[in-house]
Amino acid sequence: RPTTETEKVLAGLFADILNLDHVGIDDSFFTLGGDSILSIQLVSRARTAGIHIAARDVFEHKTVAALARTARHQPATEEHTPDIATGEVPLTPIIHWLRERGGPTDAFHQAMFLQVPANLGLNHLTTAVQTILDHHDALRLRLTTQPHWTLNALPVGHINAADHITRVDITGLPAHDALTTFTHHAEQARNRLNPANATLVQIIWFDAGPRTPGRLLIMIHHLAVDGVSWRILTPDLAAAWNQAAHGHTPTLQPATTSFRTWAHHLHRQALTPQREQELELWTNILNAPDQSLSDLPLDPARDVTATAGTLTTTLPAHYTEPLLTTLPDAYHGKVTDILLTALALAICDWRRHHHRTNPHVLVNLEGHGREDITPHTDLTRTIGWFTSLYPVHLNLDDIDLDDAISAGPSLTTAIKRVKEHLRTTPDNGIGYGLLRYLNPHTTTTLKNQEHQNRPHISFNYLGRFGTDTHHTHNWTPAPEGAAFSGSHPNHPLTHTLDINAATWQTPTGPQLTITCTWPQALLDHHTVQTITNTWTNILKTLTTQPHTGGLTPSDLTLLNLTQNDIDELELD
Template sequence: MIVATPLTPREAILCGLLADLFGVPRVSPGDSFVRLGGDSIIAVQLVGAARKAGLRIGVRDVLTQPDVAALAAVSTAATTTGADPGDGDGAGPLPPTPIMHWLRERGGPADHYHQYVVVRTPAGLTHDRALTMIQALLDRHDALRLRRTAPGGALTDHLVIQPAGAVRAGSALTRVSTEGLGPSDTARLVRREVEAARDRLSLGDGTVLQAVWFDAGRDRPGRLAVVINHMVVDGVSWRVLTGDLATAWEAVSAGRPPRLDPVPTSFRRWAGLLAAEASALRRAAELPHWAGTLRPGTLRLADRPLDPGQDLEERAGHHAVTLPADITGPLLTQAPERLNADVNEILLTGLALALAEHRHHHAPGGASGVLVDLEGHGREELFEDADVSRTVGWFTTIFPVRLDLGRFDAHDVRAGGPTVGAALARVKEHLRGIPDKGIGYGLLRHLHPAAGPAPAGPDAAEIGFNYLGRFTGDRDRDWHILPEYGARLDSVTPGMPMAHVVEIGAITLDSPDGTVLRADWTWAAGAIGEAVVHGLAESWFRMLTALVTRARRPDAGGPTPSDVALSSIGQDEIDDLEAALEAF
């Protein structure tokens, strides 16, 4: 790693951390986090890494400061204590979080509801070393010891985090030989063993993690599949776990016991903080916002509502598409900087334009707004002394957003014209008007004593959208995720009802051609036609290309009300000011 000579020690720390996170040889104090391709999930990682290095910064600082020098200037010294943070409060009864209640309402076989990754393992790995590493994960990360201690009742009843040492790696690790197998046979075996590992998961037995080591033979790199019940893992958690595997390997390969970094705030403590926050007056003040978002009248795509008895994950349609590197690169770096928007705002603007095109051609008299359930990472900076950047658990938030489709002008969109700019402005202002990135919706809906608003029947969101962020790394490096085995993390759980008519899972990956955006479209085949979904997928990528075109125009990037300090100023006044400045 090469770091350009910085001006201050804090800049040196941040430049080095960013170079590691983005997998680039050099970062300088004048580089922008956004221009590097950063998103909110990478920002959470940076906050945790900076805390370990002795610097305190916030996710908001990372996303809003113009460059590394400015970020270093607002950083402060991180306070540390002699004790291991989080020790003592991680084990015990677990208050169910909003997302756990969401899963309870969804129904289905929660025991086998899972995510998984497959990583490359080094040639020197042995079964004993793998056991030591898995044990280190189980002992360090409390959520991996979750258990339902009594049968019956609701899914969210009787949840307990067992103490460290209660779950042994011997019951969590399986060795499978792949010696002499070719790539295609190995891939088939991996998928078969992942399904078998899924079937071994059991909340009642406290079995929420199963690992399968695919031993390719002496002195040959292998594979490690890690299958975890989704109740205790999410996208940020996987970044923590794969990093800890690399840390543990560094120790065991040198003959030392692994010592993983402390977890400042336990998942159990976070769950307790959320339970208390649900009754706060500031959450009740959000009720008008959510009631307005869920008001009747939204564009419908499906032929019929979801049927939980028929629309199951194993019966769903699937369509995977990849945006080429020559578009993905500027979409993640140049476009956010030039358009004064973050990656999620840009991706959702593309979706809004795709839906507007669909409405223009297929439902010209339909409603001009559409509800989308948006997933967030959920690790919001709500509590002064909570740091969940290294906490493993299911933090995900799901909350509705209403996209205003506006008018659609195909010729203007292709040129990246005002239609694109207006769509971005509408999406930006709506998303930035959501309190605390939407975490309050789940608190009100599931934890508030008088439950908050909920969409009913025909007005429920038909579309679910989840951007998992950027996974950097080299598939030829040990402990890095191998995307050919499934990069979306989620996998089909037989018997699980679909949550939405159409679900979009997007992730950014490094490929031999550069960074690419991969999107997996899943739909309830009995409720909506394949042609409709394929058309929306193709349209979405065309609209993202139009946003890149917009970013390259000299008139791109005008501010919207949320970009300026005076909250009372409107978009029309901003446009008038811009026109006056241009005339001057």
């Protein structure tokens, strides 16, 4: 058990973030179910408590005891020297990606649907929303698209919160009628989003009366928010409201590095020789002999959001729990290693049953993008769209598919191979976007490569949500649904198969939810269902079998060993 004050604080944060009753000082954050996104939340909350650790520290010193030894203390109210957060913001790679995608972009958003206190109060809510609008500069972005795309972060006070809040009375409404009301007002809010006049935020308070918890829809244009941002924004909004409700002027922990400063860092980083040396790596990946799931190419006029099919599959808690904890620990890797390996096996299995035998799978992988690539930056308190998107080559050549699908030794080999490819990708792939969009010497080469062999599948693991619901139901995802996210019906689809996975905490434990989206002119529901069934069956089988696991070369950086060398040593 913890003995020092630092250990006690860190153990409490581990338990709170991972929804555990208690944590020992030798427990690993990742073995307990943590991931890279939750590690950012850990760093932010530790700093609020006056304990200074970096995101890289969590990966290098995974336990409470090890982190406590490396942490340094600072006052929780320590003043930070703010950078220049307002003014023109250079386009980041993911925003360039949106620009090239084409189609209407005004409605492209993310949203959270929260349960809120019955006594929320319009005045207190307005004060809280104004606080976050003034505090987080990305929420004040204005996009100009003519004659070319430019972004500007407007000064504090430029956006009036009251203009972006709507109160809807749902007192006494039956559940079905309330759900219809939620959906109707969510559509109206989406139509009000307008980056051209800096309308990036819409807040709708569904007031259920003075004795019944209400609902709060927070809708934000994707230009200003991503999956990590919600883990900052939602607690900030709750804290600001709580302070206002108790008669105090809300104050929030500062964000050290602004989104604007980060964007400038990316542009400088893209031109460094170290980044340019990655060009060969990315061209080799894009040259992999991939094969689409469809004989037809994407048509941006036909294959749009309105014509997409969707399928959502949930993995029960008794499978999800080991998938997040003991399995990654056994392989000294991440849950993404396991998910992508099983996905690649499912794709190859479908191919061989449709006369498309090919052991190579190209996937566009989304990452959180908040990589530690420049000194003196701290993004743990910064809201914005930081997502990185980069191709990965999942090579299952010489893998016995039948043996791997039944969780035989070939599955262990496949997981280690995928893990090594992902582990040896520099800085979790952020360099691809830098070279693809921000470096004039490499942009054309990678753009041409994409046209010739663009990945047909995209994958995004969003991490864990709702991990602290055992403390309170207010300011957490409402039971009617966690999100009303999406885009304009005419927004072009970018992949033949788009996959988003996330883990949600439920009363029975964590559950993995996988949502597939596809153009119905290219794929049918049966195809996606077949692939998803094989994928989840592999995961189920894997989580119920003894974990072979083992080390890979990237785990032993001080030694020059091949995988065969390691396998022989482990047998001895």
